[in-house]
Amino acid sequence: MKIVGIVGSNAEVSYNRTLLQYIKKQFDYLFELELIEIKDIPLFNQSNDQTKSVPIQNINRKIMQADGVIIATPEHNHTIPAALKSVLEWLSFNIHPLENKPVMIVGASYYDQGSSRAQLHLRQILNAPGVHAIVMPGNEFLLGKVKEAFDNKGDLKDKGTIEFLSSCLDKFVQFIKVVSVIEGPKKPALEPEDLYATGKIETTVEGVDMYADDWLEQAAEAVNAVEGDTYVKLDRGLLTVDQLNYFLASMPMELTFADSNNQFLYYNHTLPAEEMLASRNPGQVGNPLAKCHPQASFKNVEWVIQQLRSGELDAVRVNVPTHGPDKFVVHNYQAMHDKEGNYVGINEYILDFQPIIDWYLKQTGKTLEGGADGVSGASASDHAEESDAVSGASVREEDEVMDAVSGASVKG
């Protein structure tokens, strides 16, 4: 069972964070708990919709994917902190990830009442129509006099408090199961994708026309990009930009990078467009994805990105049979994530598996059943199974996607 724990404080040092960390550590046999921080969420402002910003989309995605949510609220002036209220306003404005989500409230504060007034208010807020969470009744876990509650390892000291917390969490697990029976299996509504990349993420280069043929040259100048024999320190390596280019160009596949703002930023340019499995032109770099696909395929492109962004699928694989019987071309769409697991874009790699299959058969002496039609015939069903496993998509859905994503190359 996957639960997210929202730290209702934006303070560097927070007792409510300590409480959630304790729950994560102590009750790992009950559920997997991921903590969500709110300090990067901007202050809610109805006139400046930042729903699509990375921190809000991340919290949205994590809540949508979770079976339940635990909110640990501090008490500020007898209510919940403004920072937490602001987050709940974003989550009830244009997106509603808490809708019908089982929620448990806990709280820690300095004084005897242990955040009881804040918890009461939070209950009311979570019941508001735009939020519409399903809050577990009773089982109020109030941790008063919090300064004395934890030992120096961050563990609760009082046995009775631990037992009560344990019983509340047991009940929350049962509560989640009951809610899921009442609500039935529910797929979260996926947000529409902005294929025109009109948004902005931290790495978006501003002030350069995305549609310009020389976007790369202009953008590189705007950010003082390094090139040639300048060294770049990578996660586990040190290469010059030239070495990085040689390395990527030697990959036996066509590689494309589109960021989380749906902007096409890179491909390993080794062949002219007409010789590629999926044609790309140097001038396309920098374009929004809408410019890279025919309009008829937008629905399918959007579907692929939605699956990857939402985490419904980690990868989508599509066989494109239009290259003839001698090739088995697969477009692979792989979600990319940062170290915190946030979606940062798509790694698309396209390759012809046929030489690999041939090599495998030669090395192993194995044959494919099905004669002349062997490879495609045998793999047709294998592929359907494999695709289902990877993408979870039905064959029919894949066909649609295939039309979409291969649109450029089919025509090109």
Ligand SMILES: Cc1cc2nc3c(=O)[nH]c(=O)nc-3n(C[C@H](O)[C@H](O)[C@H](O)COP(=O)(O)O)c2cc1C
């Ligand atoms: C502006 C402000 C108002 C506060 N009001 C209350 C209050 O009404 N009741 C209470 O028990 N504690 C109150 N406190 C103390 C909090 O309980 C304490 O700061 C607690 O550590 C906050 O939780 P955190 O450590 O997770 O940020 C207040 C603190 C601040 C900064």
